[in-house]
Amino acid sequence: MTSLLPATRTGAAHRLAALAADALGGPLPVRLRAWDGSETGPAGAPVVVLRSRRALRRLLWQPGELGLAQAYVTGELDVEGDLGEGLRTMWAAARERGPRPPRLTPADRARALATAVRLGAVGPRPPVPASQARLRGGLHSRARDRAAISHHYDLSNEFYALLLDETMAYSCGYWASEDPGFTPADAQRAKLELICRKLGLKPRARLLDIGCGWGALTLHAAERHGALVTAVTLAREQAAYVRERVRERGLTDRVEVVCQDYRDIAAGGFDAVTAIEMGEHVGDAEYPAFAAALHRHVRPCGRVLVQQMSRGRSAPGGGPFIEAYIAPDMHMRPLGETTGLLEAAGLEVRHTESLREHYVRTITAWHRTLEHRWADFTALAGEETARVWRLYLAGGALAFEEGRMGVDQILAVRPGPDGASGMPATTSDWYEGLEKA
Template sequence: MTVARTAPRPSRTGAAHLLYPLIEQFLGGRLPLRLRAWDGSAAGPEDAPVVVLRSRRALRRLLWQPDELGLAQAYITGEIDFEGDLADGLRTIWSAVRERGLRPPKLTVADRARAARTALSLGAVGPRLPAPAAQARLTGSPHSKSRARAAISHHYDLSNDFYALLLDETMAYSCGYWTSDAPDYTSADSQRDKLELICRKLELRPGARLLDIGCGWGSLTLYAAQEYRARVTAVTLSREQAAYVRARVAERGLEELVEVRHRDYRDITGGDYDAVSSVEMGEHVGDADYPAFTATLHRMLRPGGRVLVQQMSRGTTAPGGGAFIESYIAPDMHMRPLGDTVGLLESSGLEVRAVEAMREHYPRTVRAWHRTLEDRWDEFVALVGEQTARVWRLYMVGSALAFEEHRMGVDQILAVRPKDTGASGMPGTLRDWYARAGDR
């Protein structure tokens, strides 16, 4: 006679089972997540995205810093990870927070004591862990010239090799303009269509003088000089970018048309330009300094000249870049609501003539970069190290979702400096802007 044996009941004393109720309490409600801990225990819905605590260090880090930055640090160091697609996991979390209206409650002394006892029982209590090496460490007054130089260097001087690996052949590190869904239409095509659109909006022609503030790796500078024979002054605070653009100018024989200046926009002299461009550079201008920035745009233009600002925006309740982005990607970044930017441009004496929202274009742009990152992961790790590669994975996944879910936007704002008579020189209709580059 065989005695039937019942399967042993799973233990409810593992780390995941002890932590899961605390997580729900600290977050203000139930999240559709499954938690797997370093001891192999798991808790939460079996069909939910899985968050993995790989070591007690993750818990210790979050005890010291229980916020967005603490979570980001734990992910960067590999102490916390996601099983499966990171974007799906973050989308699920943010959707639940939004739909259920989750808000962290005000914790009592008893709540904190309970959390401390749980951490102590799991061996997770200890001194504060150091921040990952990839975190920016700036000194000085925000947006002073020396600090601005350091902030730009942190982001853009990571190395030209890194960005050459990440971006397409245009080296455009800004939102593309996707004009086709055809399978053979690439990220590089979207960037060239964006550059063509900007040149048309600025009405560039042979000999026109263009000031490209925050020129990046020269995508617009080179396109305007090569395709429109415009005379371009390219300005960047990044030493790496300046060297790269100078090399490309020489390679293409454009020395008579392009001058590259490695300097702060506040040190630009001269003026009387036919056009000024600022493509996703204004986000690096501090809130207090933005009126001076728009005054510079106005001062650099001749009467009747045009300025195009392509810039990211945030809602009125979250105008900055967020703790993670400001600590690891773009220190001192400030994004304001679109309406505020338009108002500041107008206050400088410019007349805003057109605003084109491009929010839906950014997820496609960022996901193209993210695919490259994942496809060539080992190369990125060899180049910049695993922690920095994880920083960029989190940045790209989070950014794409922020634009997708309307937590961030991006717009092209076209303005003119009217003549004393009030004449703008603008065409009666705008239809010529939107023809494809190949139709020109």
């Protein structure tokens, strides 16, 4: 029930802002409005709205990013206006104050608890939102990995069809043109063509596409380059979708779709192997074995292309929200560490290319689609899931914009016995005409 307390200096917003200033080491950079109508904070700043005491209770039970995310996805906490701008303001304030907030004294903690009691926010732990992942079993066991992938990618093919363009490519695009008519779908086709060129695909070349998603690269390589593709995914809905697209396009003689764990792939001798934004899901301890598998599956002088998200040297990577709601058990490392692991497996890294700014544009396009089709998303998946994705896309675009996260294409070869690489002398042909791909 909403309180009828007047919006005075003793209102909930003012009390909470004072506590937040103690915890953060400075005043709140955003404006705060509480459930009792009280409001405080800098004029013109993004407005954070606490719609109920339960939002505060979540933060008592789960302090930090995850508690805030739980309150947001349930609608107990909201941000008026541009969510991305609100997140940008908070991150800027955190950078200015340094990496370590002030240490709270026992007196500070007692004062915070007393304030929570006076505001009626103390009570049982609120239930975990239904959209939060609940995984069991050993970290990166086959069963747990399947559940983690299913949590995100089996949301439904219809959901992703609403979000993505007609290519159904769910990875960073390549914005090869500044022409206003160059669309997100064009950026995805340019990315797919760039990958095929880097791999040097020719008719009847054998390609292993690990983590094939909804088949964008598989279909492009088979149709445009005549490749023979083995497409692998752990997500059953994705596998069914790709098989149907293969059948519709008459590519059953060129494409085999396999629903299995990458650790169970037995075939080898491929001319090329790809892992497009799949390596993040492998795990830290398991990555050396993953890199060894890439080496094992490709023939001598064959090429491997890994497109993978990375984190800045001092940045945390995904964080509690991403790992709880979007990509459970994911692990990101700086680019240099990944190239080192690939080299340790016997691959020779020949070329790396950062696509960080390209991902800002890609995610921004997805976010724009989400907002434009908000009613369709909520009708299909429910408002809580739609709010998860709003927070994910707004926060993700900002993380790439600010360099806390990156994404890179890493091209490697398995050297021949005599050290031959089979690589061209120059790379200029890779980029010609991509805007028309």
